[in-house]
Amino acid sequence: MTDFLQLVISGLATGAIYALAAIGFTLLWQTTQTINFAQGEFMMLPAFFALAAMRWAGAPFWLACIVAILCSVLVLGIGYKKIIIDPLRGQPGLAVVISTLALAIFLKDSVKDIYSAEAQPFPTILPDTMLSFGGVNISLAQIGVLVVATVVILVLNWFLTQTRTGRQMQATAQNPTVAKILGVDIDRMVLYTFLINAALAGMASLLISPIYLAKFSNGEVLGLAAFVAAIVGGFNQVRGAIVGGLVIGVVDNLAAAYVSTxxxxxVPLVLLVLVILFRPQGILGRKEERTV
Amino acid sequence: MSTLKRYQFPALIIALILLAAMPADLTGLGIPWTGFKRYGLYIISLWLVTAIAAMGVNLIMGYAGQETLAQAAFLGIGAYTMALLTTKLGVPYFVAFAAAGALCFVVGILLGFPALRVQKHYLAFVTLAFAVFVWLFIRNEQWLTGGVFGIQDVPRPVIFGIKTRPPLVFYWFVLFMTVVLAAVMWWLLRSPWGRAFTALRENPVRAESLGIDVRSYKLLAFAVGSAYGGFAGALYAPLVEFIDPAPFALGPSLYYLLMILVGGMGYFLGPFVGAAVGVLIPEWLRFTEGLAPIIFAVIVMIMVALAPRGILGLIEQLLTPKRRPHSDVTGPTLGAGATLTKSSAEKVTS
Incomplete structure (x- = not known):
């Protein structure tokens, strides 16, 4: 039983990280109807920004983390929108799919060639000391991950529901035309969505890299987990992305321990097929209507 | 289109003769041409095999408007089916060839059935996850697939007493199979079944209202396209004679999509052009030591924005007499992305 609880808690920790990336993914889908197939690489790259800042500029870890988030907002937020997405306006969804797949290859191979093809160790925010709660061992690092992820999600939720800008963003996501009539600066809101997605991916990258090591090819696995988290939870719900992320993290951990490493x-494939067969709109999702 | 169509048939015959003669040693016929060396023959055979798999992707993407991210996985299924049946059970080549295609067709149905029940890009995600799974399976199930050590000495077939062991003969065999598979694809696309695709791609909602069962058409397209992956794999295994999991991973699957885009999505010859770029670019850029994927990715990102109909789309644009371009109702698009923009009706709005 204690083993089980330990697995669930460490699963929740990785799941919370998947949730961060899945939220960004969901927000982008809601506001721009685009799917970012490079989301996994977006979770891989910021860790290398941090590593580069430490290795080549000699920055301390905390500063490197800030640099990584800023770079990721700049490159994966503004750069991604202006260079990749904006030129495809008016083209069907397939164009974005192909372009982001190419972007994924580009980012992956660039990191491999510029930084390293080897897996890089990455420092944790909190040390790896084990704490015991009635026989259940949890590392301080895991608690750190859970706390950071929870705080980020709470702040984001507060921003989206309580601030004027956040509510304008939601309005843009739900109905851009009406939002525009009501005087919402849609373009600005869309830009904010890209920035938030990049920041979330950056956070996720810094949190996941100590666990999986930073490696150029991490994007494949991480991206798949984030996509599936978004789909399992419900493609069109931020709450769904959180639930989906946690489910993936826990199921993944349990499957590795009890079924097969x-x-x-x-695991994502199995979950994906199950959800599509039995609850295609996701755990918390609502059905989308198709317009002619 | 008409300019291209007029010269289509004679051009095809000339191209085929050239393709058959080009790698051969023609000095015996009085032509000072010594043909291709072993490596050149390998590359040109690989091009054809890649083009077969890409034809499948073109059917799925260019005609049925779906995304598949698992074509290399289907290639793997085909290659391992061929290798296992011929090396372990001694099954005749063409039986194994049919089995490879049939297996991929069935897997395609099983995979596509749930994925195509839902809209959006779910097939992309399911195939993405499936590609990862196939790779894991090939790598982990050592008793069957030999794991990372792969399967060695996949035999090249003997057809009507002709041994295809020499590279040149095997190339002719691949060329023959390519022509057969391309003819089947051509016939499929010209059949009423194939024409329904065009309707589907141009306006899915209208096609549905005209009584076309959109889902089963998309499902069949995916299964047939995947079977082409299997056929390609069944040619790939005897071509390389040694197979291991690496070429069937997720990464190579993504390249098929990019190749189709570069060649020209929805054009019959698109896969051949795309596969040529996809096979040759890594060869030409060998001196850059690993920069090839980056350069290919950049080319694709630029082409999606500026020439979404690929190289063939560009050629067609150049050959068509200058006319005022039709403006599309959906708004300003770069390039003449008419076939692409029309399918935007498929977009889901919440």
Missing amino acids: AYRQA
């Missing part, structure tokens, strides 16, 4: 990466 070798097929751990197949």
